[in-house]
Amino acid sequence: MIEEKGILFVLSGPSGVGKGTVRKALFEKATNLQYSISVTTRNPREGEKDGVDYFFKTKEEFQNMIEQNQLLEWAEYVGNYYGTPKEYVQETLDKGKDVFLEIEVQGAMKVKKNFPEGVFIFLIPPSLEELKNRIINRGTETEELVTNRLLAAREEIEMMDAYDYVVVNDEVEKAVEKILSIVQSEHCKRERVAKQYKKALEGDVT
Numbered sequence: 001m002i003e004e005k006g007i008l009f010v011l012s013g014p015s016g017v018g019k020g021t022v023r024k025a026l027f028e029k030a031t032n033l034q035y036s037i038s039v040t041t042r043n044p045r046e047g048e049k050d051g052v053d054y055f056f057k058t059k060e061e062f063q064n065m066i067e068q069n070q071l072l073e074w075a076e077y078v079g080n081y082y083g084t085p086k087e088y089v090q091e092t093l094d095k096g097k098d099v100f101l102e103i104e105v106q107g108a109m110k111v112k113k114n115f116p117e118g119v120f121i122f123l124i125p126p127s128l129e130e131l132k133n134r135i136i137n138r139g140t141e142t143e144e145l146v147t148n149r150l151l152a153a154r155e156e157i158e159m160m161d162a163y164d165y166v167v168v169n170d171e172v173e174k175a176v177e178k179i180l181s182i183v184q185s186e187h188c189k190r191e192r193v194a195k196q197y198k199k200a201l202e203g204d205v206t
């Protein structure tokens with residue numbers, strides 16, 4: 001009997017490209033994906049709820065989670081820590097359900113190292129100019145930080161070869177559709193492989 005595990009999908013990309021926006025739009029549609037809620041040491045923003053948007057932790061609590069090997073990956077990002085709880089991911093995949101992570105690029109590369117069977121999707125902006133506009137319009141960064149983010153984005157975009165898929169976030173709805181078709185095609189791919197495997201096993205017996 002072939003074990004039917006879920007698939008781990010990882011969405012990443014440079015800061016300001018629209019990862020959070022696309023992920024929220026995706027989850028308004030996709031009911032079969034399980035979003036893994038991250039742990040963070042940053043303060044909750046207005047309207048954010050503990051256990052819904054993030055699990056908000058102190059630095060000490062976060063450190064303990066690292067020491068107890070409870071995180072699949074973690075990264076420091078603009079002075080705060082972010083991490084993916086390992087147990088939730090493992091248990092959900094074991095139940096045969098797909099897990100979806102939306103994380104920054106250092107973390108995504110750590111997941112790729114520890115979990116190469118995952119499906120890695122890189123979101124890119126239509127242009128660097130547009131990325132700059134998005135970061136400025138979001139209004140969360142000072143001028144110096146915008147420049148730093150753009151310099152980092154250039155380097156991050158060079159890492160896109162390490163990903164399985166590249167999706168351009170031109171329009172949110174289109175990016176969501178592309179991600180949904182990636183999810184579907186990965187399932188078809190795995191079903192095909194499972195069928196071939198089953199056939200080969202049957203062939204061995206007869």
Ligand SMILES: Nc1nc2c(ncn2[C@@H]2O[C@H](COP(=O)(O)OP(=O)(O)O)[C@@H](O)[C@H]2O)c(=O)[nH]1
Binds near residue numbers: 102104
């Ligand atoms: N490595 C890692 N990055 C995460 C995790 N959760 C969220 N992030 C990333 O952390 C960054 C900052 O997130 P946030 O503070 O919510 O601000 P945002 O820039 O408005 O999305 C984003 O790039 C998220 O994708 C996680 O568990 N691990």
Ligand SMILES: Nc1ncnc2c1ncn2[C@@H]1O[C@H](COP(=O)(O)OP(=O)(O)O)[C@@H](O)[C@H]1O
Binds near residue numbers: 015018137
């Ligand atoms: N396809 C898009 N077209 C125009 N603006 C977008 C698009 N996707 C996201 N944005 C805007 O760009 C900014 C950055 O998006 P956000 O989701 O916070 O990025 P990230 O999570 O990658 O840092 C936000 O102001 C968001 O509304």
